[in-house]
Amino acid sequence: MDIEPIATLELTRWTGPFDDATRAAAQDALESGKVLYFPKLPFLVGNSENSLLTDALSNGRAKNISRDPDGKIQGDAASPEDSARLSVMMGRFAEQARALVLTLFPGYADRIDQARTSYRPVEIAGRSYSPRTDDKRLHVDAFPSRPQRGRRILRVFSNIHPMGGARVWHVGEPFEAVAQKFAGKARRPLPLEPWLFDLLGITRGRRSDYDYLMLGLHDGAKLDGAYQSNAPQIEFAFPAGTTWMCFTDQAMHAALKGQFCLEQTFHLPIEALAHPERSPLRVLERMMGRELI
Ligand code: SIN
Ligand code: FE
Numbered sequence: 528m529d530i531e532p533i534a535t536l537e538l539t540r541w542t543g544p545f546d547d548a549t550r551a552a553a554q555d556a557l558e559s560g561k562v563l564y565f566p567k568l569p570f571l572v573g574n575s576e577n578s579l580l581t582d583a584l585s586n587g588r589a590k591n592i593s594r595d596p597d598g599k600i601q602g603d604a605a606s607p608e609d610s611a612r613l614s615v616m617m618g619r620f621a622e623q624a625r626a627l628v629l630t631l632f633p634g635y636a637d638r639i640d641q642a643r644t645s646y647r648p649v650e651i652a653g654r655s656y657s658p659r660t661d662d663k664r665l666h667v668d669a670f671p672s673r674p675q676r677g678r679r680i681l682r683v684f685s686n687i688h689p690m691g692g693a694r695v696w697h698v699g700e701p702f703e704a705v706a707q708k709f710a711g712k713a714r715r716p717l718p719l720e721p722w723l724f725d726l727l728g729i730t731r732g733r734r735s736d737y738d739y740l741m742l743g744l745h746d747g748a749k750l751d752g753a754y755q756s757n758a759p760q761i762e763f764a765f766p767a768g769t770t771w772m773c774f775t776d777q778a779m780h781a782a783l784k785g786q787f788c789l790e791q792t793f794h795l796p797i798e799a800l801a802h803p804e805r806s807p808l809r810v811l812e813r814m815m816g817r818e819l820i
Pocket of ligand 1: 780
């Protein structure tokens, strides 16, 4: 691939301070759709939290255990003691991820929303899903029930594997190239469909044209076997004890292998970006020649 999709930053603290040059370079790379990789930034798991490093904590139905910003845990099968420990560990990760994002990107502070934290204790390799729900296939994030209406999805990941297992990703081509290939094939809504889905609670809020296009990119890429095999992509292994982040609605990604990962999601309106013109919304609007919200 001619564009290096990973930018490495040798930070050793979640809370800074970071100098201006580091922050500017990080923001430029992030908003270009690159993955920011922090090889020296581990999330530390306490001794009393070692009992949480087992896939038996997952309830088997949900892929991930999630924690709402108010501390409520979902998708776990943990004892009350472990459930409480889990909430504390995930809460600490949520705090550190927030500190990292806000010290690196102070310009986001006023507009950022902290969404759910997830814990992914189940090995990815060997799990089988339908192609559309299989995150082992390259995709940009877009969720059928959660319209974003142009809002960005920023995610911070830490690999906390206790025995050194890497988390292996594929990272693909720039968003413009993905949009060029799949936007034209996106399904258009039926009349009243967005309104009806919202009314029936199928979606949380009304899907915009932007959301239909993003779902089209997500599904189009995942369902295209030739694209999956032949598209420009690199394989990257994030070792245990490392952290990374990206706009997952922009960076083409797939998670192939790995166990024990923490993830924090943030939402951000494009007005908070230094380069709103690089956002998926603006790229798609330029391509379609009209407003999409
Ligand atoms: C994904 O966002 O597609 C999965 C990322 C991961 O669990 O490593
Ligand atoms: Fe994803």
